[in-house]
Amino acid sequence: MYGFSNFFNTHQFEIVASICSLCFMLFIIESIRKQLIKEAYSLIWVFMGTILIVLSLAPSVLKFVSDIIGIAYPPYTLSLVLITAILLILVQYSIVISKQTERIKELTQELSLLAEKMARLQERVEKLEKAEKSSK
Amino acid sequence: MSAKAAVLVPCFNEEENIPSVVATLKKHVPEMDIIIINDCSTDHTAAVAAAAGVKAVLDLPCNLGIGGAVQTGLKYAYRNGYELAIKFDGDGQHKAENIQKLLAPIEANEADVVIGSRFCAKHDGFKSTFFRRLGIRLFFLVNSALIRQMITDNTSGFRAYNRRALSFLARRYPSFDYPEPEEVILLGKNSFRIKEVFTEMNPRQGGVSSISPVKSIYYMIKVMFAICMVAMRPPVKQEDR
Numbered sequence: 622m623y624g625f626s627n628f629f630n631t632h633q634f635e636i637v638a639s640i641c642s643l644c645f646m647l648f649i650i651e652s653i654r655k656q657l658i659k660e661a662y663s664l665i666w667v668f669m670g671t672i673l674i675v676l677s678l679a680p681s682v683l684k685f686v687s688d689i690i691g692i693a694y695p696p697y698t699l700s701l702v703l704i705t706a707i708l709l710i711l712v713q714y715s716i717v718i719s720k721q722t723e724r725i726k727e728l729t730q731e732l733s734l735l736a737e738k739m740a741r742l743q744e745r746v747e748k749l750e751k752a753e754k755s756s757k
Numbered sequence: 758m759s760a761k762a763a764v765l766v767p768c769f770n771e772e773e774n775i776p777s778v779v780a781t782l783k784k785h786v787p788e789m790d791i792i793i794i795n796d797c798s799t800d801h802t803a804a805v806a807a808a809a810g811v812k813a814v815l816d817l818p819c820n821l822g823i824g825g826a827v828q829t830g831l832k833y834a835y836r837n838g839y840e841l842a843i844k845f846d847g848d849g850q851h852k853a854e855n856i857q858k859l860l861a862p863i864e865a866n867e868a869d870v871v872i873g874s875r876f877c878a879k880h881d882g883f884k885s886t887f888f889r890r891l892g893i894r895l896f897f898l899v900n901s902a903l904i905r906q907m908i909t910d911n912t913s914g915f916r917a918y919n920r921r922a923l924s925f926l927a928r929r930y931p932s933f934d935y936p937e938p939e940e941v942i943l944l945g946k947n948s949f950r951i952k953e954v955f956t957e958m959n960p961r962q963g964g965v966s967s968i969s970p971v972k973s974i975y976y977m978i979k980v981m982f983a984i985c986m987v988a989m990r991p992p993v994k995q996e997d998r
Contacts, residue, residue, distance in 0.1 A: 726821055726932055730829040733794075733815040737833070741813075 634696050638677035646670040665713060669706040676702060760840035760864075762789045763812075764856070765830030767823055768847035769796040772805045778849050779809045785853035792833055793847070796826040821932070823914075828930035831918075835927040842923050844916045851915040855956040859917040862952045869922040869949040872908065872941075873915030873956035888973040895977065896938045896984075903988045904945025908953065911938040915956060922949055925998055931983070938980050942987045 629636065649670055653663045676683045676699055687698040764782055768775060775793070782791050790812035795802050797820040806814045815829050827844060834842040841860060845851050855873060862868040876893075896911035914937055918926065925947065931939040944951055 723932070725819070726825050726828075729817055729819045729821055730825065730832060733817045733829055734833055734836070737813050737815050 632680070635677055635680050638696075638699060639674070642670065642673040642677045646674060662713075662717070665710055669710070672702060672706075673699070761838060762786075762841040762843065762860070763830075763834040763837075763839040764789050764791050764843045764845050765794065765827065765834065766791060766845050766847045767794045767796060767826040767830065768798060768802050768806065769820070769823070769826070770798045770800045770802060771847040772798070772801045774847060774849045775802065775805045775809055778845070778847055779811060781849075781853040782845070786856050789843070789856075790839075792830050794826045794830045796820055796822070822934045824930060824932040824934065824936035827936065828927065828932065831923060831927040831930055835923050839923065840920050842918045844914055844918075846914050850958045850960070852957060852959060855915070855954075856917075858954055858956065859915065862954065863917055863919045867950070868952035869919050870944055870951050871917040872910060872913050872951065872953045873917075873958075874910035874913055874953040875956070875958055876909040877907075877953040877955050888977070892973060892977040892980075895981070899981065899984060900938060900941050900945075903942055903984070904951075906945060906951060908941050908945075908951065910953065911941050913937065913956075913958075915958070925949070925993075928998075929993065931987070933980075933983055935976055935980055939983045939987055942984050946987065946990070947992045 646667075649658075649663065649666045652658045653660065653667075658666070676686070680695070683695045683698055687693070687695040690698070690701075692698050692701070764786065766775075766778060766782075771778075779791060779793075782789070791809075792813045792815065793806040793809065793811055794815045795806055795817065797817050803814070803816055813833065815833060817826060817829060821829070830844075831842060841863060843856055843859065845853070845856075851873065859871050859873050862871050876897075893910070893912060897907075897909055900908050900911050912935070922944065925944075926940070929943065930936065931943060933939055941951065
């Protein structure tokens, strides 16, 4: 018991971070499996989740990365990765939203053009039908 | 005038103005087809437009803003083989008797796009708010510098297009809340010949202007940003037009 408590005390951050990352990953995979998220938009989440898991499970990697970018306190590196990931995903959302707005605009325009065309055709059909009736 | 011409009238909540706008158009340019684009108005614009006896009424099922509405009209004109298109505001501020004046440079093959300008000749004081005048002045300086041509009235919505400009804009009209200044840059960048013609404009007859004085500054910043972005893009390749 003493051994576990000691391990927990020295690795508290890694354990909490690992559990959170794994839960997050499970949540993402489950959402994709249930088709709540389209595969095209989910890859970036899976990618970010994998990086988070690796960094939380392997403190040596986190330490290595922190040393490279000059961060003295490794847990902060994890937050930095998280913030960067969120930023990238939000930009991707802006791109997706813009694309969808463009498509909605195109569809709206086509719809109005088709409705006008149909009204004109209907008018013509009615006229022809009337002419047909009167000629009989 | 033999070429097939369409007058595009974008409308948003203009039930009060449509009858008089259509009447003046029918009086001054009876040979032209009137196309009303109803941008999902919340009043009776749809019914009033349908009863106005025009060539076509395009009812948008969602509100797209002026840019999207105008583009719908341009698409209609392009697909139905019109040689000329005139953009004419549904609020009655443009004068139908000026349409022929606007078309003259296109018919003489001197321009692809003609802008009805309130400022390019002597004018007896266009009344507007301070910020609006400041904005108009700013657009004049920035746009003129960017496309190296004097464009005095960048916010004017009274414009005429030939078939070449029509086919280009039907695909690429800026889908923005206030597309006019951006449109000038887009056309200039893609080497369309732009010309301005002096036209007087009426004060608004009814309804509410789409730009309140308070929003003017926000509008200016937004449009300036959009203009800079368009200016930074390379011209559209010939094969993509």
